[in-house]
Amino acid sequence: MTDSPAADLRERVLHALRTTRVPHTPQNLPFPAHHQPGGNTGGFGWCALCARDADALADAVLAVLPASADRAEWDALSREAERLRRIASEMETRSERIEAEVKKMRTDRATVLREAADHLARQADELWAPGRTAAHTTMHADAAELRRMADEAPGGDR
Incomplete structure (x- = not known):
């Protein structure tokens, strides 16, 4: 947790973007550092941020907003x-x-x-x-x- 609501929301959005999986991404592509085994996302499927999937990005952000x-x-x-x-x-x-x-x-x-x-x-x-x-x-x-x-x-x- 951070010391301001805006910073806390930013961190939650960033975490959601990095951990929301996009199904059917090639498993043999090199992953960014936060995709390495033992990281937040494991070693298979790209996150919405790396896949640049607009729908997955929107879903990830909406999931953390207090709608x-x-x-x-x-x-x-x-x-x-x-x-x-x-x-x-x-x-x-x-x-x-x-x-x-x-x-x-x-x-x-x-x-x-x-x-x-x-x-x-x-x-x-x-x-x-x-x-x-x-x-x-x-x-x-x-x-x-x-x-x-x-x-x-x-x-x-x-």
């Missing part, structure tokens, strides 16, 4: 990504709904201010003699102020 743990992690990450995409979509829909509500509220605010101004002006005319009392003049000034506020309110432009 089930990697697959489980991949599946978990995929589920998390899908969950986050779903949340993002829901948040976008919610954001659009909130923006529409805010726009409506802004328009409603302007409408409410105009209605209040109209009501105040009507009350002034009904309760006080036009132009002869300070209350009548003040109420109409207040109504004008409410109309100005409605015009300045976001979405309140006429």
Whole structure:
């Protein structure tokens, strides 16, 4: 064993490549040093690395990789990504709904201010003699102020 997971995996892959036999290789060919009798592979059949057999190389590497743990992690990450995409979509829909509500509220605010101004002006005319009392003049000034506020309110432009 080595001191890091990457180095340990490298050693396991190298060992698998040198010890995975490729069947039907000529027995009379000279073997590299790691094929000598008493070595890891004995004296017959070439290893996947020396035979340069791509399928055997792939099989040897896959045999030492922790495939089930990697697959489980991949599946978990995929589920998390899908969950986050779903949340993002829901948040976008919610954001659009909130923006529409805010726009409506802004328009409603302007409408409410105009209605209040109209009501105040009507009350002034009904309760006080036009132009002869300070209350009548003040109420109409207040109504004008409410109309100005409605015009300045976001979405309140006429």
